[in-house]
Amino acid sequence: MEPWTIKHQPEKISEIKGQDNAVKEIEEFLKNYDKQKKKALLLHGPTGVGKTAAVVAFAKEHDYEFLEVNASDFRNKDKINSIIGENSKQMSLFMRPKLILVDEIDGLSGQKDRGGAPELARQIKTTNFPIIMTANDAWNKKLSPVRKESKVVEFSDVDNERIIEVLSWLCGKENVEYDELVLKAVARKNAGDVRGAVNDLQSLAREGGKITKEKVNELSDRRKTEELSSALIKIFKTTDADIAKDALNDVNEDLDECMLWVDENLPKEYEKPEDLARAYDNLSKADVYKGRIRRWQHWRFLVYYNALMTAGVATAKDEKYKKMIKYEQTKRLLKMWFAKQSNSKRNAIAEKLSEKTHKSIKQTIKETIPYMKVIFKNNKEMSDKLVEELELEKEEVAWLKK
Ligand SMILES: Nc1ncnc2c1ncn2[C@@H]1O[C@H](COP(=O)(O)OP(=O)(O)OP(=O)(O)O)[C@@H](O)[C@H]1O
Ligand SMILES: [Mg+2]
Numbered sequence: 569m570e571p572w573t574i575k576h577q578p579e580k581i582s583e584i585k586g587q588d589n590a591v592k593e594i595e596e597f598l599k600n601y602d603k604q605k606k607k608a609l610l611l612h613g614p615t616g617v618g619k620t621a622a623v624v625a626f627a628k629e630h631d632y633e634f635l636e637v638n639a640s641d642f643r644n645k646d647k648i649n650s651i652i653g654e655n656s657k658q659m660s661l662f663m664r665p666k667l668i669l670v671d672e673i674d675g676l677s678g679q680k681d682r683g684g685a686p687e688l689a690r691q692i693k694t695t696n697f698p699i700i701m702t703a704n705d706a707w708n709k710k711l712s713p714v715r716k717e718s719k720v721v722e723f724s725d726v727d728n729e730r731i732i733e734v735l736s737w738l739c740g741k742e743n744v745e746y747d748e749l750v751l752k753a754v755a756r757k758n759a760g761d762v763r764g765a766v767n768d769l770q771s772l773a774r775e776g777g778k779i780t781k782e783k784v785n786e787l788s789d790r791r792k793t794e795e796l797s798s799a800l801i802k803i804f805k806t807t808d809a810d811i812a813k814d815a816l817n818d819v820n821e822d823l824d825e826c827m828l829w830v831d832e833n834l835p836k837e838y839e840k841p842e843d844l845a846r847a848y849d850n851l852s853k854a855d856v857y858k859g860r861i862r863r864w865q866h867w868r869f870l871v872y873y874n875a876l877m878t879a880g881v882a883t884a885k886d887e888k889y890k891k892m893i894k895y896e897q898t899k900r901l902l903k904m905w906f907a908k909q910s911n912s913k914r915n916a917i918a919e920k921l922s923e924k925t926h927k928s929i930k931q932t933i934k935e936t937i938p939y940m941k942v943i944f945k946n947n948k949e950m951s952d953k954l955v956e957e958l959e960l961e962k963e964e965v966a967w968l969k970k
Pocket of ligand 2: 619620621671672702
């Protein structure tokens with residue numbers, strides 16, 4: 569099925585939401601191109617916020633002759649020269665204005681002389697037509713030759729309200745019935761990322777019928793199973809501690825939940841009793857660290873807790889098992905139920921925090937929530953301020969104090 573981000577991609581610049589400053593700067597740059605000292609723009613910002621879409625929309629709306637290249641196509645600098653070089657000097661067909669997009673330049677190589685970034689910078693100096701580039705991190709050192717020749721334009725996370733506008737507009741186009749609160753939940757979950765929100769909306773609408781809060785929860789359960797399954801593959805299917813130790817980095821759940829998953833699936837994966845014994849030995853050591861973290865707030869033990877259940881379990885076997893099994897959510901229902909209860913509050917708090925801090929929810933859960941809990945136990949004045957600032961509910965405050 570065609571992704572809605574493509575099917576309904578913005579055709580006009582007014583359809584790009586929440587990037588007013590950036591849009592103005594692009595408009596100004598193109599309108600007075602001849603007077604610009606710098607002949608290129610470098611758009612940068614987080615993923616899924618409209619950088620590429622804004623340029624495409626401009627080109628369409630103003631009927632530019634449009635050349636779009638992805639920087640990953642430039643395996644060497646000659647390629648840059650032949651594509652950009654030629655296009656930036658030749659007149660356009662039928663005297664239409666011309667616009668060149670070089671997308672995702674984070675991937676360019678930086679070495680002096682031989683590098684892609686210096687070559688692109690050289691092309692900018694001699695271009696006759698506007699060149700617009702995009703990157704997630706414009707301040708990457710290797711991009712400095714390009715940055716020197718360009719005006720840098722910042723795209724930011726998109727506000728929830730703007731994301732909701734996009735989502736409800738799409739629901740209208742696709743005849744999807746919805747509840748405002750559900751769209752809000754989808755927007756929040758994606759913390760500024762419009763592409764992510766649109767993709768979620770499309771998954772939710774796939775089954776037909778009204779999209780409800782229950783469906784949003786199902787979707788996140790499904791995501792969670794996918795995330796944890798691929799984390800478990802990294803732990804179970806390697807004996808290399810270095811590979812295994814990063815297994816949980818992309819998981820949105822806290823370590824306790826991950827531990828339950830490892831615990832549940834370990835006996836299905838490891839068959840040799842020696843392997844199992846060693847693995848469980850490491851898991852129980854992890855559990856000891858967990859206890860110390862709980863009781864005494866010894867956060868530096870988190871590293872060991874994580875290492876034991878990833879690298880510790882991975883290296884416990886002599887060799888990996890070839891079979892493939894489907895990893896499952898833990899069956900310890902009671903435990904799960906408790907975890908879920910408290911997780912829903914934790915997640916709600918993390919969502920509110922990440923809106924303010926622009927950190928991902930995942931990072932917030934791992935890095936900020938633990939400190940919030942310390943604050944709520946020890947510092948009344950600061951906790952009161954936080955309650956007000958984040959509009960925390962009574963139950964959420966109770967959870968933080970627990
Ligand atoms: N600000 C926005 N307003 C409206 N729709 C948006 C916005 N940002 C993103 N979208 C939607 O998400 C899709 C993807 O956005 P886009 O490709 O512009 O992201 P990007 O900022 O270039 O991200 P990346 O850094 O990953 O390339 C767009 O086609 C559009 O459907
Ligand atoms: Mg892009």
